[in-house]
Amino acid sequence: xxxxxxxxxxxxxxxxxxxxxxxxxxxxxxxxxxxxxxxxxxxxxxxxxxxxxxxxxxxxxxxxxxxxxxxxxxxxxxxxxxxxxxxxxxxxxxxxxxxxxxxxxxxxxxxxxxxxxxxxxxxxxxxxxxxxxxxxxxxxxxxxxxxxxxxxxxxxxxxxxxxxxxxxxxxxxxxxxxxxxxxxxxxxxxxxxxxxxxxxxxxxxxxxxxxxxxxxxxxxxxxxxxxxxxxxxxxxxxxxxxxxxxxxxxxxxxxx
Amino acid sequence: xxxxxxxxxxxxxxxxxxxxxxxxxxxxxxxxxxxxxxxxxxxxxxxxxxxxxxxxxxxxxxxxxxxxxxxxxxxxxxxxxxxxxxxxxxxxxxxxxxxxxxxxxxxxxxxxxxxxxxxxxxxxxxxxxxxxxxxxxxxxxxxxxxxxxxxxxxxxxxxxxxxxxxxxxxxxxxxxxxxxxxxxxxxxxxxxxxxxxxxxxxxxxxxxxxxxxxxxxxxxxxxxxxxxxxxxxxxxxxxxxxxxxxxxxxxxxxxxxxxxxxxxxxxxxxxxxxxxxxxxxxxxxxxxxxxxxxxxxxxxxxxxxxxxxxxxxxxxxxxxxxxxxxxxxxxxxxxxxxxxxxxxxxxxxxxxxxxxxxxxxxxxxxxxxxxxxxxxxxxxxxxxxxxxxxxxxxxxxxxxxxxxxxxxxxxxxxxxxxx
Numbered sequence: 001x002x003x004x005x006x007x008x009x010x011x012x013x014x015x016x017x018x019x020x021x022x023x024x025x026x027x028x029x030x031x032x033x034x035x036x037x038x039x040x041x042x043x044x045x046x047x048x049x050x051x052x053x054x055x056x057x058x059x060x061x062x063x064x065x066x067x068x069x070x071x072x073x074x075x076x077x078x079x080x081x082x083x084x085x086x087x088x089x090x091x092x093x094x095x096x097x098x099x100x101x102x103x104x105x106x107x108x109x110x111x112x113x114x115x116x117x118x119x120x121x122x123x124x125x126x127x128x129x130x131x132x133x134x135x136x137x138x139x140x141x142x143x144x145x146x147x148x149x150x151x152x153x154x155x156x157x158x159x160x161x162x163x164x165x166x167x168x169x170x171x172x173x174x175x176x177x178x179x180x181x182x183x184x185x186x187x188x189x190x191x192x193x194x195x196x197x198x199x200x201x202x203x204x205x206x207x208x209x210x211x212x213x214x215x216x217x218x219x220x221x222x223x224x225x226x227x228x229x230x231x232x233x234x235x236x237x238x239x240x241x242x243x244x245x246x247x248x249x250x251x252x253x254x255x256x
Numbered sequence: 257x258x259x260x261x262x263x264x265x266x267x268x269x270x271x272x273x274x275x276x277x278x279x280x281x282x283x284x285x286x287x288x289x290x291x292x293x294x295x296x297x298x299x300x301x302x303x304x305x306x307x308x309x310x311x312x313x314x315x316x317x318x319x320x321x322x323x324x325x326x327x328x329x330x331x332x333x334x335x336x337x338x339x340x341x342x343x344x345x346x347x348x349x350x351x352x353x354x355x356x357x358x359x360x361x362x363x364x365x366x367x368x369x370x371x372x373x374x375x376x377x378x379x380x381x382x383x384x385x386x387x388x389x390x391x392x393x394x395x396x397x398x399x400x401x402x403x404x405x406x407x408x409x410x411x412x413x414x415x416x417x418x419x420x421x422x423x424x425x426x427x428x429x430x431x432x433x434x435x436x437x438x439x440x441x442x443x444x445x446x447x448x449x450x451x452x453x454x455x456x457x458x459x460x461x462x463x464x465x466x467x468x469x470x471x472x473x474x475x476x477x478x479x480x481x482x483x484x485x486x487x488x489x490x491x492x493x494x495x496x497x498x499x500x501x502x503x504x505x506x507x508x509x510x511x512x513x514x515x516x517x518x519x520x521x522x523x524x525x526x527x528x529x530x531x532x533x534x535x536x537x538x539x540x541x542x543x544x545x546x547x548x549x550x551x552x553x554x555x556x557x558x559x560x561x562x563x564x565x566x567x568x569x570x571x572x573x574x575x576x577x578x579x580x581x582x583x584x585x586x587x588x589x590x591x592x593x594x595x596x597x598x599x600x601x602x603x604x605x606x607x608x609x610x611x612x613x614x615x616x617x618x619x620x621x622x623x624x625x626x627x628x629x630x631x632x633x634x635x636x637x638x639x640x641x642x643x644x645x646x647x648x649x650x651x652x653x654x655x656x657x658x659x660x661x662x663x664x665x666x667x668x669x670x671x672x673x674x675x
Contacts, residue, residue: 042581048641167644171629171636178633186638199641217514219638 005077005087009094013066019102022058026050026106034114041206044115044123047107048202051127052195055103056134057159063095063138064155068148075256088139088248096135100128119205126198129233132240133194134159139247143254166193183218190219194239201232289313289336297322297338304328312336312359325350332358335389340364345372346393352381356388364393371423373398374412377405385410395423396444402431407439414443416467424449425466428456436461446472447489454478461485469494470511473501481506486518492537494520501527509535517542518559524549531675533557539564540582543572552576555675561587561627570594578672579603579622583640587627591660597622601669609670620668623659625652 013019029050037043067074070091077087107127111120141155170189174182190196204223222228286300286308287293294300298319300310306327314334321344324330328351337360340346346364347356361374374393377383379401387409390396396412399405407426416422425441427449428434434456440463441447447463450456451474458481463470470486473479473495480502486493492511495501501524508518518537519529525547532554534540539561541551546569555578556562562582563574567590574595579585580603599615600622607618626645629636639645652659 045641049643049646052641053643164644164647167639167642171639171644174633174636174638178635183635186635190638196642200638203640 003086003090005082005090006094006097009091010098013095013098014101018062019098022062022099023102023106026054026103027110029054030107030110034110040114040116044119044202044206047111047123048199050107051123051130051202052199053163055127055130056163056195059099059131059134060138060141060155060159061152062099063135064141064151065148066095067091067139067142068151078256084252085248088251092135092139092244095138096132099131099135103127103131119202122202122205126202129236129240130194130198133236133243136240136242136244136247140243140250143247143250162193162195166196170196187219187222191235194236197232197236197239284308286310287313289315289333301326301328320344321348322346323348323350324354324356327351327353329355330357330359331355332360332388335360337362340372340374340393342366345370345376347375349375349377349380349383352383354380354382355384355386357384357386358388360389360391361393362391364395366394366421368420371395371398371427373423373427376400377402380405384408389413393423395427396425396441398423398427398429399431399434400429402428402434404433405431406435406437408435408437410439412439412441412444416443416445419445419467422467424472425463428453432456435459442466446470447486448472450474450476450479452476456480457482458484462487464488466490470508471495473498477501480504485509486511489516491515492517492520494522495524495527496520496522498523499525499527503527503529503532505531507533507535508537508540509533511537513538517564521546521549528552529554533675534559534562542566543569545569547571549573550575553673553675554578555580556585557581560584564588565595566590567592572596573598575599576673577601578675580672584624584627584630586622586663587631588623588660588663589631593660593663597663597665599667599669600665601672602665603672605668605670607668614670616668616670620665621653621656621659621663622665623663624649625658628659 030047033046034043074087108124111123115123137158138155141151141158144154145151190200200219201223204220223232286304288297288300288310289312292313296319297312297317301324304310304326309329309331312332314336316337316339318339318341322338335358338346340363342363343365346361356375364374365372373395374390374397375385376398381403383402383405385397385407390410390412392414397407397410412425414422422445424446425444425448426436426439430452432454434453436448436458438460442465444466445468447466447470448458448461449472453476456479460483462485464487466489468490469492470489471493475497477498478500482504484506486508488510493508511518516538518534518540521541521543523545527549529549529551530553534554534556536558540556540559540563542564544566548571551574553576557580559582562579562585565586565588567588572595575598578601585602585604602620602622605616605620607616607620609616625648
């Protein structure tokens with residue numbers, strides 16, 4: 001299943017202390033959330049914050065740092081008769097598998113134990129997808145600049161933008177255009193942020209969706225149907241594929 | 257002392273005989289059923305006189321509209337079925353002092369012009385409808401211009417799907433001094449409907465899975481409803497255009513949906529809401545144009561909004577309540593606050609209590625910035641659980657700028673009140 005490069009990277013990362021700490025952190029957070037909240041529905045909402053904040057942050061920054069730290073290893077590989085695209089794919093899959101594994105072990109087990117039915121599945125899938133998206137974005141940050149500090153700076157900025165600033169912008173738009181029927185347009189705007197996409201996906205699975213009112217109904221009409229779900233997933237996958245392909249293109253063309 | 261002569265005894269005896277005779281006429285019993293003197297309920301009703309008891313034995317009676325216009329006891333033995341064949345009003349009561357008990361009343365006609373009911377009481381007093389089963393009727397039990405009636409222990413079921421195609425479970429119109437006790441109602445438009453009904457009590461009923469409201473009050477002053485359970489109704493419970501209503505010890509739960517409220521109050525004044533439980537409703541209490549009511553010792557749990565208090569509400573007192581695990585405890589649509597909040601327990605309160613008197617030393621602002629934003633611009637709910645919202649709420653709690661600064665509980669409790 002894995003080729004040699006991927007296997008090497010996965011094993012290397014799994015031994016990494018940061019990833020172990022990340023797994024432990026997720027485990028402690030989710031176990032305590034579910035044992036403190038007597039209502040699992042509220043537990044899900046708290047866990048939502050973990051999935052939407054911690055996972056992207058760790059994924060993007062760890063990926064970027066790992067890329068910079070293994071620059072020499074990559075150069076070594078490049079001296080071998082291996083295609084550049086193969087090296088990049090190997091790195092990506094290796095990083096994604098190990099971080100996704102951390103998420104599944106740390107948060108996935110309590111989720112499957114405490115959360116009923118399809119909500120657990122959606123939470124897990126969204127967590128893994130968000131991991132993939134931010135690993136891909138991390139690859140983009142890592143390749144954009146040769147300077148390590150600048151690369152990490154960009155990755156933090158990207159996380160800040162998607163986790164915080166984007167929603168501030170949405171809030172601003174909502175109030176600027178409150179006199180217009182912008183509900184349908186908001187579906188399109190939400191697609192521009194993978195974190196928002198994941199959040200809305202999960203919230204629509206929960207009872208609280210009734211509180212979203214008219215806008216919620218439009219989102220439910222869209223994402224609640226089979227086609228809408230498929231489009232939503234496709235959009236998230238696009239958020240993985242596009243940054244990754246872009247970074248690969250840059251890697252292949254780059255003069256190292 | 258003079259002793260009665262034998263002749264006097266004869267008079268006394270004669271008088272006694274006359275009294276006995278008349279008594280037997282009062283308590284005449286007419287039996288209806290196969291193998292009994294009467295096979296038809298209508299025939300039995302024709303020969304009966306005031307004070308008779310008609311015992312109807314088990315069987316199905318398809319006799320169209322049965323009208324009771326004498327003061328009789330109409331008693332079913334082993335659940336006889338009165339079938340309206342989906343064409344007729346089943347039982348019409350047009351006399352005072354009637355008792356109806358032990359019947360299965362089913363399949364009344366459906367018509368929106370004359371509102372046929374399973375059991376309909378016209379302009380009567382002291383009618384008792386006790387322990388019947390009403391199945392698939394347009395209206396279940398319908399009372400109009402009636403006084404001092406008791407509706408007790410009835411099971412009322414229907415399976416309506418649309419508001420306009422089904423009537424109410426217990427419908428009371430222009431009546432007073434009614435007692436609606438221990439009925440179980442589901443599948444109707446409104447479980448219990450009161451319009452222009454005064455001085456009445458609704459006690460220990462269960463009203464669930466009705467299409468619109470579990471209980472619907474309009475223009476009905478001086479009533480009380482106590483220890484009822486309203487669950488899973490399309491829009492919860494509505495109390496409108498009424499004063500002096502007492503609402504004690506009721507449970508409002510699982511009224512969840514876009515336009516559903518646990519309890520909708522509209523144009524209510526001088527009422528008292530005490531010791532109720534509001535659990536898992538989109539909004540526990542929604543208040544509009546509500547004045548001088550006291551909301552005391554209620555418990556609001558797991559609701560979307562604990563209370564939605566519109567700015568048109570005035571002089572209401574909200575005290576000694578528990579607010580737990582609600583998404584928003586309170587929301588309002590204006591900046592004018594004319595209501596008082598005191599001594600409530602808020603599970604989101606983060607203050608401290610240095611003097612250990614169980615009252616927090618820092619006042620609590622139950623209105624979060626996000627709930628204000630959502631009220632101004634509902635699509636903002638899209639950002640629910642977004643990190644920026646948490647941040648904004650935090651900073652607003654430190655320095656209130658957008659939320660009304662007198663919207664405050666000066667004496668928040670540190671521990672939940674045991675309710």
